[in-house]
Amino acid sequence: MRTISLVSALALSVATVAAPATAQAQLNPSAAAGVHTDLPRVAHPSHYTIAITPDAKALTFTGTSSVDLEVTEATPALTLHALDLKIANATLTPEGGATMPVTVTMDEKSQTATFTAAAPLKPGKYRLDTSYSGIINTQANGLFALDYPDKVTGKDVRGLFTQFEAPDARRFAPMFDEPIYKATFDLSAVVPATQMAVSNMPIAKEEPLAGGMKRVTFGTSPKMSSYLLFFGLGDWERLTKEAMPGVQAGIVAPKGSGEQARFALDELAPLIPYYSEYFGQPYPLPKIDNVAAPGQSQFFSAMENWGAILTFERILLNDPAITSAAARQNIVTTQAHEVAHQWFGNLVTMAWWEDLWLNEGFASWMETKATAHFHPDWFPLLERVNGRDAAMGLDGFKTTHPIVQEIKTVDETNQAFDAITYQKGEAVISMLEAFAGENVWRDGLRAYMRDHKFGNTRSKDLWQAIEKAGAPGLTAIATDFTTKPGIPLVKVTGMTCKKGIATLNLEQSEFSVDRKDEVAAKPQQWRVPLIVSAGSGEPVRTILDGGKATVTVNGCGPIVINAGQLGYYRSLYTPQMLTSLKKAMPTLQPVDQMGLIADNLALSASGYQPYGPSFDLLAAIPGNANPVVLSNAFNDFVGAWRVLDKDPAAQKKLYGKVASTYKPRLMALGFEPKAGEPLRDADLRSTLIAGFGTMGDADVVAEARRRFAMLASNPKALDGPLKTTWLNIVARNATKADWDAIKGLAAASNSAVERQFLYTLLGRPADASLAKAARDLALTDAPGKTTSAAMIVASAGLHPDETYDFALANRARIESLVDAQSRVTFIAGLGSQSNDPAMIEKLKAFKATVPAEASRPVDRVIGVLTEKARTRPLFVKGLTDWQNAKGK
Numbered sequence: 020m021r022t023i024s025l026v027s028a029l030a031l032s033v034a035t036v037a038a039p040a041t042a043q044a045q046l047n048p049s050a051a052a053g054v055h056t057d058l059p060r061v062a063h064p065s066h067y068t069i070a071i072t073p074d075a076k077a078l079t080f081t082g083t084s085s086v087d088l089e090v091t092e093a094t095p096a097l098t099l100h101a102l103d104l105k106i107a108n109a110t111l112t113p114e115g116g117a118t119m120p121v122t123v124t125m126d127e128k129s130q131t132a133t134f135t136a137a138a139p140l141k142p143g144k145y146r147l148d149t150s151y152s153g154i155i156n157t158q159a160n161g162l163f164a165l166d167y168p169d170k171v172t173g174k175d176v177r178g179l180f181t182q183f184e185a186p187d188a189r190r191f192a193p194m195f196d197e198p199i200y201k202a203t204f205d206l207s208a209v210v211p212a213t214q215m216a217v218s219n220m221p222i223a224k225e226e227p228l229a230g231g232m233k234r235v236t237f238g239t240s241p242k243m244s245s246y247l248l249f250f251g252l253g254d255w256e257r258l259t260k261e262a263m264p265g266v267q268a269g270i271v272a273p274k275g276s277g278e279q280a281r282f283a284l285d286e287l288a289p290l291i292p293y294y295s296e297y298f299g300q301p302y303p304l305p306k307i308d309n310v311a312a313p314g315q316s317q318f319f320s321a322m323e324n325w326g327a328i329l330t331f332e333r334i335l336l337n338d339p340a341i342t343s344a345a346a347r348q349n350i351v352t353t354q355a356h357e358v359a360h361q362w363f364g365n366l367v368t369m370a371w372w373e374d375l376w377l378n379e380g381f382a383s384w385m386e387t388k389a390t391a392h393f394h395p396d397w398f399p400l401l402e403r404v405n406g407r408d409a410a411m412g413l414d415g416f417k418t419t420h421p422i423v424q425e426i427k428t429v430d431e432t433n434q435a436f437d438a439i440t441y442q443k444g445e446a447v448i449s450m451l452e453a454f455a456g457e458n459v460w461r462d463g464l465r466a467y468m469r470d471h472k473f474g475n476t477r478s479k480d481l482w483q484a485i486e487k488a489g490a491p492g493l494t495a496i497a498t499d500f501t502t503k504p505g506i507p508l509v510k511v512t513g514m515t516c517k518k519g520i521a522t523l524n525l526e527q528s529e530f531s532v533d534r535k536d537e538v539a540a541k542p543q544q545w546r547v548p549l550i551v552s553a554g555s556g557e558p559v560r561t562i563l564d565g566g567k568a569t570v571t572v573n574g575c576g577p578i579v580i581n582a583g584q585l586g587y588y589r590s591l592y593t594p595q596m597l598t599s600l601k602k603a604m605p606t607l608q609p610v611d612q613m614g615l616i617a618d619n620l621a622l623s624a625s626g627y628q629p630y631g632p633s634f635d636l637l638a639a640i641p642g643n644a645n646p647v648v649l650s651n652a653f654n655d656f657v658g659a660w661r662v663l664d665k666d667p668a669a670q671k672k673l674y675g676k677v678a679s680t681y682k683p684r685l686m687a688l689g690f691e692p693k694a695g696e697p698l699r700d701a702d703l704r705s706t707l708i709a710g711f712g713t714m715g716d717a718d719v720v721a722e723a724r725r726r727f728a729m730l731a732s733n734p735k736a737l738d739g740p741l742k743t744t745w746l747n748i749v750a751r752n753a754t755k756a757d758w759d760a761i762k763g764l765a766a767a768s769n770s771a772v773e774r775q776f777l778y779t780l781l782g783r784p785a786d787a788s789l790a791k792a793a794r795d796l797a798l799t800d801a802p803g804k805t806t807s808a809a810m811i812v813a814s815a816g817l818h819p820d821e822t823y824d825f826a827l828a829n830r831a832r833i834e835s836l837v838d839a840q841s842r843v844t845f846i847a848g849l850g851s852q853s854n855d856p857a858m859i860e861k862l863k864a865f866k867a868t869v870p871a872e873a874s875r876p877v878d879r880v881i882g883v884l885t886e887k888a889r890t891r892p893l894f895v896k897g898l899t900d901w902q903n904a905k906g907k
Contacts, residue, residue, distance in 0.1 A: 020184055021321040021353050022436045057129065057197065061094040064195045064202040072209040073252065075164060075177050078155040084192040086147045095139045097147065100189035100196035101125065101132035106151045109134055114144040132193050149193050155179065157804045158838045159316045161190025166803060167313035167771040170275030178253030180312050180329055182322055185372060185432040188245035198244040199370050199475050207236040210252050217251040217271055219326040221306050241303055242473045244368050249324035251310050258284050262291035266302050272311040272336060282337035283309060286351050290358040293389060298362045299465030300472060309354060311335045313771035314805040318841035321353050323360030333772040340738040341773050344701035348397060352386050359385035367468060370475040372426040375435050377478060380444015397698055401647045403449055404584050404613040410443035411621065414506050415532040418878045422447065422501040423478055428872045433840035446587045447500045453585040454548045455490035463488035499545040500587060506530040507545045507588035509563060509580060511596060516575035521553055523570045527563050530589040532625050533886050552582035577603035584614035591622055597632040604639035609648045612640060616652065624890055630897025642680045646703040653681050657710040659898055662891065669899050674714050681707060690722055692740055705744045712748035723748035743776060750780040758789045778802040782813030790814045794825050798832055808836045815849040820858060823850040843869050844876040851880045859884050
């Protein structure tokens with residue numbers, strides 16, 4: 020799953036039970052550690068037969084389910100998960116015996132249904148049959164509906180989709196809804212004859228029924244966890260091509276999408292043979308579809324259902340009228356992530372949600388590796404620095420958690436989808452791959468896939484496979500970085516250089532944002548793999564173990580103690596070394612340029628060193644730098660400009676410095692896209708236009724207004740990859756007339772993606788009255804049920820305090836606009852951009868209204884705001900002092 024995190028904008032194979040005596044140990048590898056799981060460990064499923072009849076108009080469905088299961092020890096009843104289901108009838112049939120009625124007891128709190136027969140059940144095989152009804156949601160939980168404009172007529176139509184991760188398959192049928200309970204699935208549905216139905220497997224049979232209906236029966240799925248089941252229905256079309264012999268790739272999209280699906284399909288198909296070869300296991304299904312859902316979620320952007328990925332349309336279809344260069348790249352990376360899950364997560368699945376990172380961290384790592392394979396000119400490996408820094412942005416606070424974390428409840432499961440699981444997971448895997456070597460690492464992964472396919476694992480199973488492939492010592496390092504929260508800090512305490520050989524004295528401590536005194540007194544210790552470079556020759560690889568080390572390296576500098584930025588740690592240099600690095604900055608490798616800036620800005624912000632050296636490094640990035648490096652550095656300066664909002668003179672001075680370095684690059688690129696230009700140049704153009712627009716650059720703002728005025732006579736005048744960029748600038752500076760014009764364009768658009776974007780723009784004006792009008796409009800039906808939440812988030816960008824107060828005043832209505840799993844995160848995140856200390860107290864009051872196990876997102880925002888209140892004045896002083904000292 021690809022997630023969307025509001026807070027991050029801040030800153031052994033376990034097989035199916037074989038015998039009753041080993042049932043608990045095999046099904047719940049965490050039981051010995053006291054980790055709570057929902058279901059009694061007395062039975063497990065082997066096969067589900069589910070038939071549903073959805074009523075899309077009424078937003079309800081009926082269903083029948085037959086579960087073949089094995090009772091592994093005597094029990095008075097069977098308990099399965101069930102949520103928002105009304106079970107009308109249930110029977111239980113023992114193998115070779117007579118069917119018997121059972122009573123059903125629903126428990127809403129535990130989200131379960133208990134089936135009790137007249138006498139206790141003996142070990143053996145049974146079939147549980149139920150008939151039931153359920154609801155179709157309007158947010159992405161369980162079976163849900165999305166309304167969108169038909170691409171040709173503009174008339175609203177409705178599509179149905181499912182979203183079951185983490186714990187929502189129980190909204191579709193009574194299930195053993197935990198990842199350890201793998202089973203095969205037969206799914207059928209009675210649907211309108213004119214519509215297309217999609218599931219994990221191809222359609223095995225279609226039967227015409229009376230009243231313009233048909234029964235669609237899908238092929239039997241492989242053995243899989245319940246959260247991977249998928250069903251979709253709508254007025255759709257499917258574009259296909261062969262991915263490899265026996266496997267068809269398809270993009271399923273709303274009718275009229277046509278060639279908009281071609282780019283995604285051409286990127287999807289090659290991933291199947293690439294991953295099949297890399298993992299040493301052929302893709303086991305006959306097809307791989309990616310289904311375009313014309314809506315959005317505040318929790319996720321795509322989901323890896325086996326054979327039927329779900330991706331929101333704005334991240335899957337390539338519409339020349341509105342798709343930007345960054346969006347085209349996102350199509351590729353999102354698909355690479357979800358297709359990687361077809362192996363890491365689907366073929367081999369974590370035994371329990373505490374090892375969610377085995378799914379998400381590896382899919383994130385593999386998405387980058389695959390993108391680098393197919394599109395090296397996009398420099399995707401550089402993005403790992405940004406991902407690592409995003410993870411450290413959470414990991415440096417006391418509210419962090421280990422990669423492998425204790426999960427007890429549904430709320431805790433939902434909160435596990437964060438930057439620690441994804442980006443820290445990817446960063447640690449990258450470090451471990453570098454330690455093991457690419458070939459050994461791949462050989463270990465292949466053995467892991469071979470030995471555990473169609474089964475469940477824990478982290479230690481992977482480490483054992485890699486070690487066995489030829490990486491002794493990896494388990495100890497991996498255990499340190501996956502079971503301990505926080506970030507190592509590697510400090511250079513001294514350096515000498517004689518006869519061309521540098522000797523470094525290194526010390527390992529712990530980096531922290533909000534508990535520095537505590538970690539200084541008693542820092543955690545990690546075994547830290549180091550790659551140290553002196554600018555030429557082969558880097559030195561060593562392990563910093565025990566807190567201190569002496570490293571010698573050929574060459575006297577510039578020294579980089581995390582060369583290639585593959586280590587998950589912050590690097591603290593001496594002042595003299597930073598001076599050397601500043602001089603060498605233009606000639607360093609792009610990845611080291613990015614990593615050094617990220618590290619040093621974070622170290623300065625947290626009080627480990629002054630701000631001056633960090634701004635020196637940032638300013639040393641030349642205007643002709645790698646486009647990814649330049650985009651990052653430019654955005655850092657734009658962020659600094661925003662912080663100076665109380666000092667227009669300082670802002671003007673900083674703008675002058677930024678313009679002198681970056682405006683020539685923009686002028687060289689020009690305001691118009693060029694045919695055949697590198698994607699990264701196109702993306703850099705958009706980044707520079709957006710940033711200069713934010714800073715009020717006269718040329719850029721005037722150009723945005725000129726282009727916007729053209730829409731009055733030609734609604735397609737802005738069509739192209741920069742449409743969203745120019746309109747964002749207009750929206751930020753919008754007058755009432757501009758706002759009304761954007762609103763009219765939104766209402767008239769036949770494109771679901773464009774309509775969502777335009778409505779969201781209405782929340783972005785700096786004008787407080789227009790932002791309020793957007794919030795009020797978001798509570799109407801006009802924007803669409805999945806767009807309103809995005810409008811409110813947009814309003815929070817420049818008006819966080821007013822938006823947060825609005826959300827609390829309309830809490831029930833706001834929560835109905837957001838996926839159930841992200842409601843607490845959503846509301847807390849609205850206040851995350853506030854500079855008013857009063858917001859901290861508001862959030863504390865909000866925290867008191869949510870369950871304790873759901874409060875982590877609130878604590879995170881409180882921690883960030885608390886630290887921001889302390890450091891913002893220091894940042895402003897550090898930046899203005901630096902500018903004054905440099906005469907800039």
